[in-house]
Amino acid sequence: MSKKSFIRFTFSAWLFIMTCTGGEKAAAQNTQTPPLKEIFKNDFLIGTAMNAQQIEEKDAAADRLIKQQFNAVTPENVMKAEIIQPGWNKYDFDLADKLVAYAQQNNIKVNAHTLIWHSQLPAFMHGMRDADSVRQYFINHITNVASRYDGKVYSWDVVNEALNEDGTLRKSIFLEKLGDNYIVEAFRLAQKAAPHTKLYYNDYNIEQPEKRAGAIAVIKKIQAAGVRIDGVGIQGHWKAGTVPMQNIEESIKEFSALGIEVMFTELDLGVLPNPWNNNTAEVSSTAKGSAAMNPYANGLPDSVEQMQSKAYADLFSLFMKYKNNVTRGTFWGVNDGQSWLNGWPIPGSTNYPLLFDRNFKPKAAFYSVIATVTPRGN
Ligand code: G3I
Numbered sequence: 001m002s003k004k005s006f007i008r009f010t011f012s013a014w015l016f017i018m019t020c021t022g023g024e025k026a027a028a029q030n031t032q033t034p035p036l037k038e039i040f041k042n043d044f045l046i047g048t049a050m051n052a053q054q055i056e057e058k059d060a061a062a063d064r065l066i067k068q069q070f071n072a073v074t075p076e077n078v079m080k081a082e083i084i085q086p087g088w089n090k091y092d093f094d095l096a097d098k099l100v101a102y103a104q105q106n107n108i109k110v111n112a113h114t115l116i117w118h119s120q121l122p123a124f125m126h127g128m129r130d131a132d133s134v135r136q137y138f139i140n141h142i143t144n145v146a147s148r149y150d151g152k153v154y155s156w157d158v159v160n161e162a163l164n165e166d167g168t169l170r171k172s173i174f175l176e177k178l179g180d181n182y183i184v185e186a187f188r189l190a191q192k193a194a195p196h197t198k199l200y201y202n203d204y205n206i207e208q209p210e211k212r213a214g215a216i217a218v219i220k221k222i223q224a225a226g227v228r229i230d231g232v233g234i235q236g237h238w239k240a241g242t243v244p245m246q247n248i249e250e251s252i253k254e255f256s257a258l259g260i261e262v263m264f265t266e267l268d269l270g271v272l273p274n275p276w277n278n279n280t281a282e283v284s285s286t287a288k289g290s291a292a293m294n295p296y297a298n299g300l301p302d303s304v305e306q307m308q309s310k311a312y313a314d315l316f317s318l319f320m321k322y323k324n325n326v327t328r329g330t331f332w333g334v335n336d337g338q339s340w341l342n343g344w345p346i347p348g349s350t351n352y353p354l355l356f357d358r359n360f361k362p363k364a365a366f367y368s369v370i371a372t373v374t375p376r377g378n
Contacts, residue, residue, distance in 0.1 A: 167214025
């Protein structure tokens with residue numbers, strides 16, 4: 001069966017099911033959009049980040065696309081410490097509970113994000129000097145939050161972004177007050193609180209050799225301590241046209257060799273000029289705006305869209321080459337309009353980093369991504 005007829009067959013089969021199941025309206029609206037989750041169902045999970053408005057189902061267009069396209073979601077912000085534990089003994093599980101309920105109703109897996117991170121810490125942690133208080137927060141937060149969602153979420157980013165670009169441990173209140181074994185302790189506490197939940201380490205630029213070596217050392221240290229770690233998340237905040245393909249391939253091989261899952265957890269291929277000569281996702285560092293730094297405010301030129309489409313196709317071809325090691329690809333937002341890259345590093349930017357445009361319509365990159373799946377049996 002040729003590739004074109006395979007995709008035509010999958011789509012018509014999907015359309016037939018939609019029509020039979022009375023999904024006429026949705027089908028009519030999405031006639032051109034085969035579901036990513038169906039296309040990749042034999043390969044890896046396909047996910048998206050969800051923001052608070054989407055979790056509260058206040059965004060009908062996004063809601064339709066999330067239910068149609070994705071079988072995994074990551075909370076963009078609502079399960080982070082500053083939101084889920086605003087007070088020493090005060091927890092706010094409202095939006096996190098809504099996300100879990102939404103996912104259960106729609107047969108979607110939740111990758112909870114994130115238990116231990118130097119950023120978006122609760123206000124009461126800022127300036128905390130006493131190591132015993134930091135340790136008590138650390139134990140309480142992981143134990144109380146992870147145990148609440150054990151078996152209800154599929155996985156946790158237990159620790160996020162604990163490394164510097166040279167692979168050394170990033171300075172943080174946790175490293176400072178708890179010492180360099182804090183990552184192992186975080187996974188030990190999470191394993192105890194959430195025995196039915198997968199546990200991951202998540203970071204950006206860990207495809208880069210030095211930082212990758214640092215991540216491998218962290219993972220080996222956890223494993224050597226006899227503590228469970230199930231996978232590593234490479235965030236994937238890259239720029240279309242400069243995606244480090246060779247480093248990504250090497251990182252898939254090296255992380256897989258540790259016997260753990262490899263995931264791409266916060267995918268977006270931005271198209272705007274990079275104000276720095278390095279690739280970072282450090283939210284606290286911003287840059288000065290100018291027309292030159294925001295060249296597509298009035299629309300994405302076709303040449304740039306085609307370049308991005310090729311970049312996404314190359315990336316997903318690599319994921320398909322290693323589909324036995326890559327277990328998930330998650331986009332950091334449903335559509336271009338939702339992306340954090342419209343506000344970072346230059347507030348008020350107009351970026352186009354995802355597969356769906358601001359009208360929730362599939363872009364060229366969407367079709368090049370699904371074209372990376374070859375029909376079974378060929
Ligand atoms: O909720 C408040 C709102 O009440 C207030 O009116 C508004 C104005 O300041 O801010 C809102 O909080 C914002 C929050 O997103 C929710 O929208 C914060 O200012 C803003 O900093 C925060 O940005 C998030 C960022 O993490 C913070 O570090 C982005 O949405 C989110 O996409 C981004 O995600 C991170 C991953 O967690 C880890 N990897 C990198 C990735 C991108 O930075």
